[in-house]
Amino acid sequence: MRLAIDMTKCMGCMACEMACGYHRDDGFAFLSSSIQVYRSKEKKDYSGVMLKEDEYLVLSRPEGLEVSRIGAIEEDPEKEADASAKPLLLREGCDFCEAMDGGPMCIRFCPVDAITLGE
Ligand code: SF4
Ligand code: SF4
Incomplete structure (x- = not known):
């Protein structure tokens, strides 16, 4: 099971990020x-x-999808240099x-x- 994000529709509004923070902390905390x-x-x-999964980091971008095993990111100096992913790797x-109901x-x-839920 995996979440799929259609980047032809996504407008970067961050509502998903806020909703997930609420799920984690019962408050609008982006950090969780x-x-x-x-x-x-x-650009x-x-x-x-x-998206942080238990074992993978899933990047949905306009040019396509990239799925990386989290252990491999931490071992790869080039990927680790991508500072934007670092805080996410520490989260659940x-x-x-x-x-959650619903x-x-x-x-x-x-x-x-x-966002859709697929296999
Ligand atoms: S995927 Fe997230 S950022 Fe993109 S439109 Fe939906 S809620 Fe907004
Ligand atoms: S499905 Fe996953 S990413 Fe979406 S709100 Fe729930 S825990 Fe967060």
């Missing part, structure tokens, strides 16, 4: 979210979404909001239905 929006300093109007992996919070709060 398993999902994180990032923007590029180099205008560019954003992607990072997505649990698909299994204890299912994954990020899916429920995405205003453009960009």
Whole structure:
């Protein structure tokens, strides 16, 4: 099971990040979210979404999907140099909001239905 994010729909609003923080902490705390929006300093109007799973980091970007094993990121100096992913690696992996009535919070709060749950 994995969350899929359609980057042709995503507008980088961060509602998923806020909803996940609420799921984790019963408050709007971005620091505990398993999902994180990032923007590029180099490219205008560019954003992607990072998702921390238990063993993988999933990057959804306009140019495609990248799935990396977390141990491999920590061993790879080039990937580790990507500072934007570091805080996320320390957080809990997505649990698909299994204890929440109504299912994954990020899916429920995405205003453009960009997130789906697949196999
Ligand atoms: S499914 Fe739940 S735990 Fe996973 S990213 Fe979405 S809100 Fe966070
Ligand atoms: S809530 Fe939906 S549109 Fe907003 S950043 Fe997350 S995936 Fe993108």
